[in-house]
Amino acid sequence: NAGVTQTPKFQVLKTGQSMTLQCAQDMNHEYMSWYRQDPGMGLRLIHYSVGAGITDQGEVPNGYNVSRSTTEDFPLRLLSAAPSQTSVYFCASSYSQESQETQYFGPGTRLLVL
Amino acid sequence: SQQGEEDPQALSIQEGENATMNCSYKTSINNLQWYRQNSGRGLVHLILIRSNEREKHSGRLRVTLDTSKKSSSLLITASRAADTASYFCATDTGRRALTFGSGTRLQVQP
Numbered sequence: 234n235a236g237v238t239q240t241p242k243f244q245v246l247k248t249g250q251s252m253t254l255q256c257a258q259d260m261n262h263e264y265m266s267w268y269r270q271d272p273g274m275g276l277r278l279i280h281y282s283v284g285a286g287i288t289d290q291g292e293v294p295n296g297y298n299v300s301r302s303t304t305e306d307f308p309l310r311l312l313s314a315a316p317s318q319t320s321v322y323f324c325a326s327s328y329s330q331e332s333q334e335t336q337y338f339g340p341g342t343r344l345l346v347l
Numbered sequence: 348s349q350q351g352e353e354d355p356q357a358l359s360i361q362e363g364e365n366a367t368m369n370c371s372y373k374t375s376i377n378n379l380q381w382y383r384q385n386s387g388r389g390l391v392h393l394i395l396i397r398s399n400e401r402e403k404h405s406g407r408l409r410v411t412l413d414t415s416k417k418s419s420s421l422l423i424t425a426s427r428a429a430d431t432a433s434y435f436c437a438t439d440t441g442r443r444a445l446t447f448g449s450g451t452r453l454q455v456q457p
Binding site: 237264266268273274275276277278281283289291323325334335336337338339340341 | 387388389391392435443446
């Protein structure tokens with residue numbers, strides 16, 4: 234199994250540009266989530282999904298959209314990039330929908346917004 | 348504010364010594380998890396302790412949980428240079444999402 238994969242690894246955007254961060258998992262996990270990690274801080278939840286067709290907001294959802302058309306994929310869209318969205322983005326997946334068991338993380342996408 | 352707060356923020360020890368880091372949280376939990384993050388990498392799950400458990404071991408790791416004090420500790424025994432990483436606690440409060448603390452940066456000097 235490849236586990237959780239994320240593309241791209243690095244991205245530089247100009248303010249106002251849009252882009253999609255890709256996330257895929259091959260473990261047949263129902264639960265997937267997106268976090269952002271800023272220097273000196275822990276991970277903050279952006280959006281999550283408990284199954285195909287079901288998404289919900291996390292702690293910091295503004296400026297981001299998600300969709301879950303398949304169990305495997307959970308893309309994160311930046312609608313109009315802002316410098317405040319410069320961060321490292323992690324996708325994670327978990328078998329359980331309800332209580333949060335072990336989460337498996339992708340390697341991250343480093344995003345710089347100029 | 349963070350549900351989980353690690354203490355200390357940074358810790359530097361010599362190889363072979365034990366490393367202890369603490370996590371405090373604010374609301375009741377279903378379980379508490381510890382993750383490790385090597386520089387520039389994703390998080391890796393280390394251990395999960397449920398709210399009805401008080402202590403758990405995995406290899407050189409020992410985790411304790413005190414729900415009355417809303418705190419947990421992670422002990423790494425006989426540390427190695429390869430243990431150098433950031434360590435995060437994460438709490439499951441039953442809200443379909445984990446809440447992470449800001450982490451402890453551990454440096455193990457060879």
